[in-house]
Each structure stands twice: as C-alpha cells, then as structure tokens.
Amino acid sequence: MRKPHILQVGPYPEWDEVPLNEAFAVHRYFDASDKARFLAEVGPQVRAIATRGELGASRAMIEACPALEVVSVYGVGFDAVDLVACRERGIRVTNTPDVLTNDVADLGVAMMLCLSRGMIGAESWVKDGSWAKKGLYPLRRRVWGRRAGVLGLGRIGYEVAKRLKGFDMDIAYSDIAPKPYAAEWQFVADPVALAERSDFLFVTLAASAATRHIVGREVITALGGEGMLINISRASNIDEEALLEALENGTLGCAALDVFEGEPALNPRFLSLDNVLLQPHHASGTVETRKAMGQLVRDNLAAHFAGEPLLTPVL
Ligand code: 8YV
Numbered sequence: 133m134r135k136p137h138i139l140q141v142g143p144y145p146e147w148d149e150v151p152l153n154e155a156f157a158v159h160r161y162f163d164a165s166d167k168a169r170f171l172a173e174v175g176p177q178v179r180a181i182a183t184r185g186e187l188g189a190s191r192a193m194i195e196a197c198p199a200l201e202v203v204s205v206y207g208v209g210f211d212a213v214d215l216v217a218c219r220e221r222g223i224r225v226t227n228t229p230d231v232l233t234n235d236v237a238d239l240g241v242a243m244m245l246c247l248s249r250g251m252i253g254a255e256s257w258v259k260d261g262s263w264a265k266k267g268l269y270p271l272r273r274r275v276w277g278r279r280a281g282v283l284g285l286g287r288i289g290y291e292v293a294k295r296l297k298g299f300d301m302d303i304a305y306s307d308i309a310p311k312p313y314a315a316e317w318q319f320v321a322d323p324v325a326l327a328e329r330s331d332f333l334f335v336t337l338a339a340s341a342a343t344r345h346i347v348g349r350e351v352i353t354a355l356g357g358e359g360m361l362i363n364i365s366r367a368s369n370i371d372e373e374a375l376l377e378a379l380e381n382g383t384l385g386c387a388a389l390d391v392f393e394g395e396p397a398l399n400p401r402f403l404s405l406d407n408v409l410l411q412p413h414h415a416s417g418t419v420e421t422r423k424a425m426g427q428l429v430r431d432n433l434a435a436h437f438a439g440e441p442l443l444t445p446v447l
Contacts (some may be wrong), residue, residue: 136437139174139222141183144206148426155430161193171196180204180433184381185227186395186413194223202436207416208288209366210446211339215270218447225447226432231424232416239289239415240364243388244332245250247360247409248275250339273358276300281330283323283347284337284365285311292334292364293317304329323347323405327354332362343445349374352384361387364415367395376401379408390415391442 142162152158159178162212164170174195181189187205192198200202202224203213204270210227215218218225223300246252250272256262257269280296282289282305291311294305304318305311306326311319320326323346327333333355337343347361348371363370374392378384378428386407395413402410416425432443 136179136433137174137177138180138182138433139178139193141189141193142187144182144184144426144429145422147423148429151430154435156180158182171313176289176327180436182206182429182433183213185209186212186391188214189218190214191217191314194221195217199201202226202433202442203219204331204432204436205446206425206429208236209339211368213446215447221447224436224442226429226430226442226444227446229426229444231428232421233287233291234419235418236288236364236415237295239411240288240292240334240362240388241295243364243390243411244334244360244362245275247333247386248273252311252409259278275332278302278328278331279304281305281318281320281326281333283326283335284343285314285317285334286336286338288364289334289336290314290386292336302334303427324350327351327356327359328387330355331358335361335363335369337365337369343369345369347371347375349378352378357382357385359385361389362407363387363389363391365391366392367391372399379405382404 137157139159139161159174176198178197179201181201181203183203183204183205194214194217200223203218203225205213206226208229210225213225215384237424245261254269272412275299276299278301280301282293285305285307296303304320304326305314306320335347346369352374375387379387390410390411391413402408430445435442
C-alpha cells in the first residue's frame with residue numbers, strides 16, 4: 133500500500149526518524165533551502181504534518197497542502213498551529229499531553245532551586261578558586277517554607293504545586309476558575325494579586341491569544357525585587373520587554389526561563405544579566421519522555437490513516 137505523504141517540520145531524534153520513514157513518505161521541510169519552493173512542490177501530496185510544539189504549522193503551510201487531513205504535534209503546546217485554518221477545512225490536530233507533564237514540572241522546580249540557591253555561581257566559586265581565596269560563597273535566600281504562586285493549574289501546574297508541597301511552601305494558584313482537585317491550595321483569581329502574595333511565581337499556562345502577555349509590567353512589579361519568575365510555558369505568556377527592564381533595573385529579583393521570544397535566537401539583553409537562569413527549551417527533554425512523545429505522534433498518525441479514533445485529539 134502507498135505510504136501517506138507527510139511533511140516533517142522540524143528534526144526529531146534518530147529513534148523517531150527511522151519508524152517515521154518506514155511508515156510514511158516523509159518530506160523534510162527543515163532541510164529545504166528554498167522552503168516556499170519546497171512547499172509548492174511537495175504540498176499537493178501532503179496528507180499530514182508532523183511538527184513540534186514550538187514550530188507548529190502556519191496558515192501558509194496549511195494552505196500549501198490542499199490534501200492535508202491531520203497535524204500531529206510533538207509537544208503539548210499547540211499554540212503555534214493555526215487552529216482557525218485547520219477548523220476551516222476540518223483538519224484534525226493532535227498533541228502529546230501527559231507523557232511530558234512530570235519532566236516539565238521537574239525542570240521548573242529544579243530551576244527554582246538552582247537559581248534561588250545560586251548553584252551555577254556556586255560551581256564557578258569552586259572551579260575558579262574563589263572558595264580557597266575568598267572563603268564562603270555569598271548567602272542566598274532559602275526556598276522551603278516560602279510562598280509559591282502557580283499561574284495556570286492545568287496538568288503541568290498541578291504537578292508543580294504537588295512538588296512544592298514537599299518544600300512546605302505556602303501555595304496559591306490562579307486560573308479561570310477554582311479547580312475541584314486543588315481545594316488544599318488558595319485560589320487567587322487575579323494574576324497581580326497572586327504575584328503580590330508570592331516569592332516564586334511559576335507560569336504554567338497553555339499559551340493562546342487570551343494569555344498573551346498575561347505576565348506584564350503589573351504582575352512583574354507585584355512579584356517584586358525579592359521575587360522569582362519561573363517560565364516553563366511559552367514566552368508569549370510574558371511581556372519580555374517589561375521582564376528585561378525589570379531584571380535590569382531591579383524591579384524584579386530574578387527569573388528562571390526555559391522559553392524565549394525568537395528562540396533559539398533570544399534577546400541578547402538576557403545574556404548580560406546575572407539574575408537569570410537560562411535554559412534551552414528542554415523541559416520535556418529526557419530520553420524517556422521524548423521517546424514517548426515521538427511514539428504518540430506516530431500513533432496518532434497511524435490511527436488517523438487507519439480510520440480509528442485519534443489518541444490525543446486537540447481538534
Ligand atoms: C517542545 C514543548 O514541544 O511540549 C511542548 O509544547 O514546548 C516542548 O515539549 C519540545 O521541545 C519539542 O520540540
């Protein structure tokens with residue numbers, strides 16, 4: 133039987149590339165030097181797009197594929213997929229929730245600990261001889277027992293809050309409405325009020341037009357000069373200009389960030405700050421989780437072409 137033609141938007145680990153090419157006729161968009169020409173040539177054959185959370189599928193890409201039936205996202209975030217364009221043509225969309233939840237929550241908490249206790253600088257203190265020359269590493273603030281806010285108590289935010297319980301933290305969260313499964317934690321509707329009562333503010337919201345810049349100047353100022361912002365969601369949830377200004381002038385204490393506008397080409401102003409922890413969008417980046425993500429991408433595609441229910445449909 134003829135293999136369905138799919139457009140692969142970005143690279144996957146080797147262990148995904150082999151089975152993907154066994155099951156499908158794969159057109160590698162990211163390898164094309166002239167992407168517009170490539171799309172014009174292969175687009176008419178493409179029945180599915182296999183993409184990644186941060187790469188998505190634009191309206192132009194979708195419209196270049198008149199036979200497109202399904203978009204399968206390697207990642208939980210589907211904000212970079214033009215859902216309106218998909219809805220207009222009845223194109224299905226899938227993502228890879230659950231399999232990555234715990235890893236993303238783990239990295240968020242690890243970033244909080246690492247930045248709060250100054251572990252990157254402390255390793256330099258050992259390696260550059262400062263410990264021997266200057267003595268004790270400068271004292272930092274503790275984490276346990278302090279106040280944490282979780283902005284967005286979905287799957288990932290819930291797992292972050294669960295982990296913070298282990299540090300005896302005073303936990304509150306903000307979401308559209310109180311969550312029945314979170315009665316043990318204080319619900320604070322307003323993100324500004326949540327920031328005001330937090331020392332650590334985790335941004336774990338699914339990104340959308342409605343959440344764009346939800347963490348703006350007001351929230352950042354409310355978190356304050358002793359506060360830490362941790363973003364493991366999408367850069368679009370934060371007003372990055374306001375964040376940079378606050379970090380540069382001390383209005384915000386520090387920030388631990390796994391996502392950036394224009395990534396991997398992040399704003400160079402981040403690189404000269406000493407009150408940030410910068411990570412390369414790798415919160416879901418473990419072998420086990422990335423294998424599970426890749427498998428789910430393929431399983432959704434296989435289900436679609438077999439006429440069976442999709443495993444993790446978004447649309
Ligand atoms: C990326 C993510 O998709 O799950 C998401 O939405 O942002 C990440 O897991 C992953 O880095 C693959 O590119």
